[in-house]
Amino acid sequence: MERLRNKIFSAEEANSLLPFLELALESLAGIAREAAGLRRDLDVLAAIAGSGASEENPDMRLLREKEAALQGLLERFRSELEEVSAHGCIVRDLELGLVDFYTMSQGRVVCLCWRRGESRIEHWHHLNEGFSGRRPLSELI
Numbered sequence: 001m002e003r004l005r006n007k008i009f010s011a012e013e014a015n016s017l018l019p020f021l022e023l024a025l026e027s028l029a030g031i032a033r034e035a036a037g038l039r040r041d042l043d044v045l046a047a048i049a050g051s052g053a054s055e056e057n058p059d060m061r062l063l064r065e066k067e068a069a070l071q072g073l074l075e076r077f078r079s080e081l082e083e084v085s086a087h088g089c090i091v092r093d094l095e096l097g098l099v100d101f102y103t104m105s106q107g108r109v110v111c112l113c114w115r116r117g118e119s120r121i122e123h124w125h126h127l128n129e130g131f132s133g134r135r136p137l138s139e140l141i
Helices: 011-050 058-085
Strands: 090-093 098-105 108-115 123-126
Touching (some): 011 058, 011 098, 058 090, 098 123
Antiparallel strands (some): 090 098, 098 108
């Protein structure tokens, strides 16, 4: 796999990606929810299989089908996440929809910080801080 490089963004460049990110994060979250449901089903079916069910048992066929479906979902998830990462931004928390974009301030790298649902980037934080250390973009020099 090609090494993904992070980019240095201006606020305008990062803001231009937000419509794409809204859709991509919604899709990724949906895939994650679907995968979680399949995992729960697989746990039950694996317990049945562990009790000595034969390969001809309908539950065993369902187990194999759900395993294949989960594998397909995971491949789709990886592919979509790689597409997001290829734009140079960093998905920090899929559930919360947190994305960081590296930017420069006074000769150092800091992060522009965006949360899904926000109409534009209005916060930033130092590299060693996360969402809890967000500051207004107006404070970024």
